[in-house]
Amino acid sequence: MTSPQALPTAVEYVRILPEIVLSIFGMLIMVLDPLLDESSGRKTLGGLALVGALGAIAATLYQAGHPGTGFWGMVNVDSFSVFFHVLVTAVTAVVILTSFEYLEVQQIRAGEYYGLILFGAVGMCLMSSAVELVLIFIALEISSISTYILAGFRRRSAISSEASVKYFLLGSFATAFFLYGVALMFGATGSTSIPVISQALRSGPAPLLAYAGLALMFVGLGFKVAAAPFHVWTPDVYEGAPSPVVGFMSTAPKAAAFAVLLRIVFEAHAPGSLWFIWVTAVLSMTLGNVAALVQNNVKRLLAYSSIAHAGYLLMAFAALPENGIPAAMFYTASYAAMNVGAFAVIGHFAGAGERHVTLEDYSGLGRRSPLLAATLTIFLLSLIGIPITGGFFAKFYVFSAALQAHLLGLVIIGVLNSAVGAYYYLRIIVVMYMKEPREETPVPAVPAGLGIALAISVVATIYLGILPGHVLEFASRSAAELLR
Amino acid sequence: MSTGLDRWILTLVTFIPLAGGVLLLLFPRRHRDIRVFALVVSLLTFVVSLHLPAAFHRSQAGFQFEMDHAWIPTPNIHYHMGADGVSMWLVVLTTFLTPLCVLISWKSVGERVKEFFILLLVLETALIGVFLALDLFLFYFFWEATLIPMALLIGMYGHGRRVYAAVKFFLYTMIASVFMLASILWLYAKTGTFDFVVIQNLIHAGQVPNFAAAAQWLFLGFFLAFAVKVPLFPFHTWLPDAHVEAPTAGSVLLAGVLLKMGTYGMFRFNLGLFPDQSRSNAGWIMVLAVIGIIYGALVAMVQPNMKKLIAYSSISHLGFVVLGIFSLTPMGLSGATYIMLAHGVSTGALFMLAGILYERRHTYEIADFGGLATPMPVYATFFSFIMLASVGLPLLNGFIGEFMVLSGAFQARPVYGILAATGVIWSACYLLWMYQRVFFGKVSHEVNLSLPDLSVRERTALWPTAIVALVMGVAPLLWLNAIEPAVRASLAGFASPLAQIVSKAVGQ
Numbered sequence: 006m007t008s009p010q011a012l013p014t015a016v017e018y019v020r021i022l023p024e025i026v027l028s029i030f031g032m033l034i035m036v037l038d039p040l041l042d043e044s045s046g047r048k049t050l051g052g053l054a055l056v057g058a059l060g061a062i063a064a065t066l067y068q069a070g071h072p073g074t075g076f077w078g079m080v081n082v083d084s085f086s087v088f089f090h091v092l093v094t095a096v097t098a099v100v101i102l103t104s105f106e107y108l109e110v111q112q113i114r115a116g117e118y119y120g121l122i123l124f125g126a127v128g129m130c131l132m133s134s135a136v137e138l139v140l141i142f143i144a145l146e147i148s149s150i151s152t153y154i155l156a157g158f159r160r161r162s163a164i165s166s167e168a169s170v171k172y173f174l175l176g177s178f179a180t181a182f183f184l185y186g187v188a189l190m191f192g193a194t195g196s197t198s199i200p201v202i203s204q205a206l207r208s209g210p211a212p213l214l215a216y217a218g219l220a221l222m223f224v225g226l227g228f229k230v231a232a233a234p235f236h237v238w239t240p241d242v243y244e245g246a247p248s249p250v251v252g253f254m255s256t257a258p259k260a261a262a263f264a265v266l267l268r269i270v271f272e273a274h275a276p277g278s279l280w281f282i283w284v285t286a287v288l289s290m291t292l293g294n295v296a297a298l299v300q301n302n303v304k305r306l307l308a309y310s311s312i313a314h315a316g317y318l319l320m321a322f323a324a325l326p327e328n329g330i331p332a333a334m335f336y337t338a339s340y341a342a343m344n345v346g347a348f349a350v351i352g353h354f355a356g357a358g359e360r361h362v363t364l365e366d367y368s369g370l371g372r373r374s375p376l377l378a379a380t381l382t383i384f385l386l387s388l389i390g391i392p393i394t395g396g397f398f399a400k401f402y403v404f405s406a407a408l409q410a411h412l413l414g415l416v417i418i419g420v421l422n423s424a425v426g427a428y429y430y431l432r433i434i435v436v437m438y439m440k441e442p443r444e445e446t447p448v449p450a451v452p453a454g455l456g457i458a459l460a461i462s463v464v465a466t467i468y469l470g471i472l473p474g475h476v477l478e479f480a481s482r483s484a485a486e487l488l489r
Numbered sequence: 490m491s492t493g494l495d496r497w498i499l500t501l502v503t504f505i506p507l508a509g510g511v512l513l514l515l516f517p518r519r520h521r522d523i524r525v526f527a528l529v530v531s532l533l534t535f536v537v538s539l540h541l542p543a544a545f546h547r548s549q550a551g552f553q554f555e556m557d558h559a560w561i562p563t564p565n566i567h568y569h570m571g572a573d574g575v576s577m578w579l580v581v582l583t584t585f586l587t588p589l590c591v592l593i594s595w596k597s598v599g600e601r602v603k604e605f606f607i608l609l610l611v612l613e614t615a616l617i618g619v620f621l622a623l624d625l626f627l628f629y630f631f632w633e634a635t636l637i638p639m640a641l642l643i644g645m646y647g648h649g650r651r652v653y654a655a656v657k658f659f660l661y662t663m664i665a666s667v668f669m670l671a672s673i674l675w676l677y678a679k680t681g682t683f684d685f686v687v688i689q690n691l692i693h694a695g696q697v698p699n700f701a702a703a704a705q706w707l708f709l710g711f712f713l714a715f716a717v718k719v720p721l722f723p724f725h726t727w728l729p730d731a732h733v734e735a736p737t738a739g740s741v742l743l744a745g746v747l748l749k750m751g752t753y754g755m756f757r758f759n760l761g762l763f764p765d766q767s768r769s770n771a772g773w774i775m776v777l778a779v780i781g782i783i784y785g786a787l788v789a790m791v792q793p794n795m796k797k798l799i800a801y802s803s804i805s806h807l808g809f810v811v812l813g814i815f816s817l818t819p820m821g822l823s824g825a826t827y828i829m830l831a832h833g834v835s836t837g838a839l840f841m842l843a844g845i846l847y848e849r850r851h852t853y854e855i856a857d858f859g860g861l862a863t864p865m866p867v868y869a870t871f872f873s874f875i876m877l878a879s880v881g882l883p884l885l886n887g888f889i890g891e892f893m894v895l896s897g898a899f900q901a902r903p904v905y906g907i908l909a910a911t912g913v914i915w916s917a918c919y920l921l922w923m924y925q926r927v928f929f930g931k932v933s934h935e936v937n938l939s940l941p942d943l944s945v946r947e948r949t950a951l952w953p954t955a956i957v958a959l960v961m962g963v964a965p966l967l968w969l970n971a972i973e974p975a976v977r978a979s980l981a982g983f984a985s986p987l988a989q990i991v992s993k994a995v996g997q
Contacts (some may be wrong), residue, residue, distance in 0.1 A: 327622075354865040371645070375604060377531045384636070401564070408678070424667060431659065439644035439652045 013352050017075030020082045020134070022064040023090050024127045030057025031123035031475070038116025044256050047115040051105050053456075054119035055403055058098035061126070066092040078198055079137040084483035089133030089264045093257045096341050097126040100253040103349040107249050110357050113158055119255050122253065125151035130259035132374035135254060136195040136272075136335040138187040141265055145183065145229070148261060151379045152254045156246040162358065168245025175238045176228065182280035183225025202273045222269060223281065229262035231255075231308075232315045233288040240296075243308035248352030248359065255311045255348070263318065263337055265478075271326040272487050273435040282323045283415060290422040291314030297429045303351055303370065306429060310388060313426055314340055320415055328406035335402050339387070339395030339469045346462030347384040350377055353455055367433060368415030369442025377448060378437045382458050387466045390423055395469030402477065498540055499570040502580060503617045504586070505534045508991075510610035513603060520602045524595055527606035531588040531613065538584040538938050543575045544917035548973045550978035552623060552686070554575075560627075565682055569624040573978070574971035575756060575826050576620040579749055582833045583620070585953070587613045588744045590738035592950040593841045597737060597848050598646060605646060609738060612638040616746050619776050620753060625673045626683040628679055629666070632750065636662060638749060638907070639739065647734035654727075654734035661727040665717035672710030675703060691759055701974045708766035711758050712774075718751030720773075722781035730798035733853070737844025740796065744803050745837035749829045752810045756822065756979065760814065764982035771815040774899070778815065779908045781808030786915030790922070798923055799839050802879070805912055806832045812909055813894035817983060821897020821968055822976040825964040829888030830968065831961055835879040835887060842872050844954055845947055849940050855926050859933035865942045869928045871951050880917045886961035887966075 018025070028278070034050050034057075056473065069087045074080065101122065108115050128147030132246070135141045153176060157169025193214035194205035206215060228235040244253045270282075285387050293313030300306035318329055321333035355361050369377040387394030390401075401421060407416050451459070469476060509530030516523055521866060523754030560568045572580065590609060598605045613640065618631030644655030673683070679697050680688050691697050717724040728748075732740050760767050785805030792798040806828060845868065846861075847853055853963060862869040878885035881892075891913060899906035932938050933995030943951070961968065 370602060371604070375601075390634055391637070395573075405564070405674075420667070420671075424664060427663065428660075432655070435644065435652060435656060438641055439655060472561070477563055 009436055010209050013076055013481070016071055016073070019071045020073065020075035020080055020222045021067055021131075022068050023061040023094060024130050024143045026060045026064045027030055027094075027127045027130065029124045030054065030060065033244060034116055034123065035059075043114065047105070047108055050115045051101060051108070052124055054101045055098060057123055058094055058101055058126070061094040061130070062091060062098065065094060065193060070323065072455075073410075078138045078200070080134045081136040081323075082134055083486050084418065084479065085264070085267075085487050086134035087299045088479060089173055089260060089337075090130050091125055092260050092338055092341055093133070096253065096257040096260075096345055096429070097122060097347050099349075099373070099458045099461055100257075101353060102454045102461075103345075104249045104254065105454040106452045107247065107352050109249065111159060112357075113160075113247070118155070121151040125253070129257050132261040133264040133267075136199040136268065138190065138199070138202075142180070142184055142187060145225075145262075145265070148207060148258050149180060149229070150341055152250070152258060154160065155250045156242055158250065159245070159248050159359065162245070164241075164245035165247070168242040171238055172242045172246075176388075179228030179235065180226045182221050182227075182228075185223030186218045186223075186225060188223060189214050191218075192220055199268055199273045206274050211217050219269065220281065220405070223285075225264070226262045226266050226269075227285060230259050230266070230283050230318075231289075231312050233292045233312060234278050234285075236289065236292070236312045236315075238480060239312055240305045240308040241301075243311070244302060244304045244362075248304070248348050251475075252345040252348030252352070255307075256337075256344050257324045259311075260337040260341060261313070263333060266322065267330055267333060268487070271330055272323055281324055282304070282319055283412075286316045286319035286323060286415065287418050289313060289319065290419060291316075294364070294422050294429075295424045298425070302431070303362035303364060303433065306364075306433070307347060307351075308313060309345065310426070310429070314344075314388075315423065316422070317400060317403055317419060320407045320412070320419055322409040322414060324403075324406035326488055327481075328402075328409050329381070331477055331480035332399075332402035332406040332488060334480035334483070335469075335473065336399040337468065338476060341401040342395055342462050342465035342469060343384045343387040346459060346466065347381060347388070349455060349458050350381040350384070353377070353451065356449075364433065364436050365443060367436045369437070370448070371438035374440055374448035377451065381437070382434055383463055383466060385433055387470070389427045389430045393467065393470040395466045395473070397470055398473040398477075399469075402473075405435050494540070495544060495854050495959060496552050496556055498537070498544075499556060499572060502534060502538045502541070503570070503614055503621060503709060504531060505537060505764075506610040506617075508615040509534075510607045511687040511763050512994065513607050513610070516603060520601055522593065522870040523603050523606055523820075527610065528588060529694050530590045530610060531584070531591050531606065532837055534613065535584040535588055535623050538581050539721070541572060542581060542971065544824065545574070545971055547574070548974060549933050550974040555623075557623075557684075560607070564626070564677060566626045567624045567684055568624075568627060568752070569686075570627075571623045572621055574973070574975035576753065576828055576975075577971065578968060579620045579746070579753060582749075582830055583613060583616045583742075583746045585957070586833065586837050589837070589841065589950045589953065592946055594613075594736065594738040594742065595946055597844065597889075603662040604853065605642070607698050608638040608645075610643070610819045611743060615971060616742070616750070618751050619899075623685045623903055625676065625688070626940055627687055628685075629670055629673055632669075632754075633663070634668060635747065638742065642768050643731055643735045646736040648736075648741065649734065650730070651734040655732040658731045662714075662717055665724070668710040669714035672707040675707060685757075686760070690896055693763055704763055706771065707772075708759060708763040710949060711754065712770075715751040715754040715759065716777075718754070719748055719811060720751070720804065721777050721811055722784055722804065722808070723777075725781070725785075725804050725837075728804060729797050729800045732803075732840075733794060733796050737840060737847070740840040740844070741837040744799070744840055745833040749773045749833060752807065752825065752829055755811065756825070760817075760979050767815065768817060768983065771901075772815060773844070774815045775812055775905050778808045778811040781805065781907050782812070782909050782912035783915065786912050786919060790915065792919075793855055794853045795843050795855055795923065795927070796840070798855075798919065799836060799843060802916060802919065803832070803836055805916060806836070806879075809891055809912065811986045812898050814889075816894070816897040816901040817980065818897040819901045819973065819976050819980060820900065821888065822891050822924045822980065823972050824890045824893025824895075826972045826976065827893060827961075827968065828887075831886035831890050831958070834954050834957050834961070835875055835934065837840065838871075838958070839879060841950060841954070842868070842875065845943070850936070854903055855923060857934060858927045861932070861937060861940070862908050862928040863932055864938055864940045867942050869941070869950070871955065872928065874923060874955055875922050875958065877952075878962070880920050880952055881913055885958075886958045888962060889965045896961070935942040958970075 096264035131144035297309035387396035555571040613632040622628035789801035881887040
C-alpha cells in the first residue's frame with residue numbers, strides 16, 4: 006500500500022477514469038439542462054449522456070491496460086472490475102438509447118433523468134472496483150440514491166411515487182444493515198480493506214463477529230439484488246418505475262451488487278456463507294417463480310422473474326469459487342442483455358402514461374407488430390433458458406458449477422424451478438401470437454435509438470448463446486486473478 | 490464428387506432453409522412472392538439433399554459426410570454432423586415433404602403469410618439438424634428447436650382449440666426432454682465430451698465410471714423423451730389434439746417427420762448407447778408398442794373426425810416402428826426404418842388430402858361427407874391410392890415395412906408378432922370404412938355436389954407422394970441397401986449369440 010501522505014500518481018487517476026468521465030458528463034448535463042428548452046434539451050442531453058456512456062466504455066478499455074491498485078489501496082483495477090465496468094457502462098448506454106423515445110412519450114424532463122443515470126453508473130462502476138468496504142458503501146449509496154429518485158420519475162403517476170418512497174425507505178434500511186455489517190467486520194478483523202480482511206480471516210479461525218458482519222452485509226446486498234426474503238419491494242417498485250429505469254435497475258445495480266458480493270464472499274474469504282446462500286437461493290427461485298405464475302401485469306411478472314433469476318445466480322455463490330465466479334459473471338452479463346431488452350420493448354409498447362402493461366394488452370402483438378413481438382420472444386426464450394440464447398448457457402454454467410460442488414439438491418430445485426418458470430414466460434408468447442388482438446391499433450413505429458438498443462440486446466443475447474466461450478474464458482481469467 | 494462438397498453437404502442441407510427464412514424476413518409483404526420464394530428455397534434444399542443418396546457409399550457402415558468442428562470450449566461442444574443410411578433417408582424425407590407443405594398451404598394460409606413460411610423453413614432446418622447431429626448437445630439443441638416453430642404453427646394457424654393444443658404439445662414434449670437433458674449431462678460429466686461416437690466407444694469399452702449403476706436411469710431418461718415424441722402408448726394424448734388443431738402443413742410435418750424424431754432417437758441413442766438396457770427393457774416396451782398398435786387402431790375406428798382418425802392411425806403405425814426397433818433384429822430394425830419413411834409419405838399425403846377437403850368445406854367430420862366420388866373423382870382416386878398404401882397393400886410402400894417388422898417380431902417374440910399382425914387387419918378396417926362413408930353412396934349433403942375437384946397445384950402436391958409410394962413398394966432395395974449396413978452397425982453392440990445367428994441368417 007502507498008503511504009497515506011503521498012499524493013496519487015497520474016496512473017491512479019486512470020484507474021478511476023471511467024468514473025471521472027461519467028461524472029463530468031453527468032455534471033455537464035445538469036449544468037446545460039436549464040439553458041435548453043424542453044424538447045431540444047431532450048435530444049441534446051440524451052446525446053450527451055450517450056457520449057458519456059460510450060466514453061466510459063472507452064475509458065474502461067484504456068484502463069484495462071493499467072491494472073493495479075490506486076488511492077491508497079481503495080480501488081483495484083483487475084479484469085474482474087473491467088468486466089463489470091464494461092457491463093454497467095454498456096447497460097447504461099443501451100438504457101439511454103431506449104430512453105430517447107420514452108421521455109418524449111411520457112413527457113419527462115431530460116436533464117435530471119440522464120444526469121441521475123450517469124451518476125448511478127458512477128456508483129455501480131465504483132462498486133465493482135472498490136476493495137475497501139467504506140468506499141464500497143459510498144459507491145452503493147451513490148448508485149442507490151440515484152435509482153431511488155429515478156424510480157419516481159413518472160411524477161404524474163401515484164404508483165411511481167409510491168415506488169420511489171417504498172424503495173427509498175426499505176433501501177435505506179438495507180444499506181444501514183450493510184454499514185452495520187462493515188462495522189462488525191472491522192471489529193472482527195481490524196480493517197475495512199478487503200485484502201487485509203482476507204489475510205486476517207485466512208490466518209486463523211474466524212471470530213464470531215465476522216460471521217455476523219458477513220450476514221448483515223449479505224442482508225444489505227440481498228436487498229439490492231432482490232433476493233428473497235429481502236425482495237418484497239421488487240414488484241411494487243418495478244411496476245411503478247419507468248420501464249427503461251426498471252431495465253436499468255434490474256440489471257446494472259444488480260450486477261454491481263453481485264460483484265461486491267463476489268468480492269466479499271470469495272476474495273475476502275468470508276466464512277460460513279454457504280448455508281444462508283443456499284437458503285436464499287432456494288427461497289428466491291421458488292417464491293419468484295410461483296408468484297410470477299399468477300401475475301397479469303407484465304412488469305410485475307418480470308419483477309418476480311428477476312427475483313427468481315437472482316436465486317439462480319446465487320446458486321453460483323454456493324459453488325466452488327473457481328467455477329462459481331465465472332458462472333455468476335456470465336449470468337449477470339446474459340441476464341443484463343435479455344432483461345434490458347425486454348424492458349425496452351415493454352417501455353415502447355406501454356404508451357403514454359404506461360397504460361398498456363397487462364397481459365391482455367399484449368394479445369395479438371405478433372400480428373400488430375411482428376418484429377417487436379419476435380424481439381420480445383427472443384428475450385423471453387432466453388429468460389426461459391432455451392438453447393442458442395445466453396440464458397441457456399447462463400443456467401448451464403451455474404447448474405454445473407453447483408453440481409461440481411456436489412450440491413445436487415440445490416440443482417434439482419433449480420431445474421424444477423426453471424421448468425415452472427417456462428410456463429409464465431410462455432404465457433406472454435402465447436398471448437402475443439395466439440390470441441386475437443383486442444383492438445387493431447397499430448403499435449407505434451420503432452424509432453432509431455430504440456431500434457439500435459434492441460439490436461444490441463438481441464445480438465448480445467444470441468452471441469452469448471452461440472459463442473459463450475469468449476466471455477466465459479475472460480470471466481475464468483478474472484476469477485483466477487481474484488483468487489490469487 | 491468433390492470431397493469439399495461431401496464435407497459441407499450436411500451443413501448446406503441443414504441451413505439452406507434457415508437462410509431462406511432469414512431472407513424472407515426482409516421480403517415485402519407480397520404474399521405471392523413470399524410463397525414462390527419459400528417454394529424455391531424448399532425445392533433447392535430438396536435438390537441439394539439428393540446429393541446424399543447419390544454420393545452415399547451404400548455398403549459402408551458408419552457415418553458419412555462427417556464434419557467435426559470444435560464449437561464451444563467449455564462445455565466441450567462440437568459441431569459434429571454425420572449421416573448413416575437411416576438418418577440420410579429421414580433427411581431426404583424431410584426435404585421431400587417440405588415443398589409439398591408449401592404447395593398445400595398456398596391458399597389455406599391467408600394471413601400472416603410471411604411468418605408462416607418463415608416458421609416452416611426454420612422448422613425444416615431444426616428437423617434436419619436432429620437427424621444429422623452427432624454431438625449430444627447439438628442434438629438436444631435441434632431437438633428443442635423444433636418445438637418452438639411447431640408450437641407456433643399450431644397455435645397461430647390452427648383451428649378452434651389451437652392454443653390449448655399448442656401449449657399441451659409444448660409442455661408435454663418439453664418436460665419429457667428435460668429427462669433426456671439430464672441423461673446427456675450425466676454422460677458429459679463422466680466422459681467430458683458430448684460426442685456421440687466417442688461416448689459410444691467409451692461405453693462399449695466399459696470406460697465410463699459408474700456406468701453400470703446409472704445405465705438403467707439414463708436409458709429411461711432418453712426413452713421417456715423419445716416415447717412422448719413418438720408417441721408411444723400411454724404418452725400419446727397430446728397427439729390427437731395437436732393434429733386436429735394444426736394447419737395442414739403442420740400436420741404433414743408433425744406426422745411425417747416430427748414423430749420420427751422419437752423413433753430415430755430410440756434407434757440412435759437407446760440402442761446405440763445402451764445395448765444391454767435395450768435388451769433387458771425390450772419386453773415391456775414391445776408390450777406397450779403392441780398395445781399402441783391395437784389401441785390406436787381401435788380408437789381410430791370409432792372416430793367421427795377424419796383428421797383424428799388419421800392421427801390415431803399414426804399412433805398405430807408408429808407402434809409398429811417401436812416394435813421393430815425393440816425386436817432387436819436386423820429385419821425388424823430395417824423394417825422399422827422403412828415404415829418411418831413410408832408412413833411419412835403416405836400419412837403426409839393423407840393429411841394433405843384431409844386438408845384439401847377442409848379448405849372446401851371447413852370441416853373434418855366424416856358425417857358431413859358422403860358420395861364424394863361423384864363430384865370429385867380425381868380426388869377420390871388419389872385418396873384410395875394413398876389409403877391403400879397406408880393400409881399396407883402389397884406393391885405399395887406400407888406393405889414392405891410392416892412385413893419386415895412382423896417377421897422381425899416373430900423372430901424375437903412370436904406372440905407379439907401375432908398380436909401386432911392383427912393391427913394390419915384393423916388398419917384395413919378403419920381406413921376402408923372411412924373411405925366408404927366419405928366417398929361411396931349417394932351425395933348426402935347438397936353442398937358437396939358442387940365441390941370442385943383437385944386443382945393443378947393440389948395435383949402437383951399429390952403426384953410425388955403417389956409416385957414415391959409406388960416406387961417404394963416395388964423397389965425397396967433402393968432404400969434398404971443403404972439402411973441395412975447402418976442397422977447392422979447399430980446392432981454390433983449386441984453380443985448375444987441369438988442376435989448374431991439371426992443377423993448371419995438374414996444377412997445371407
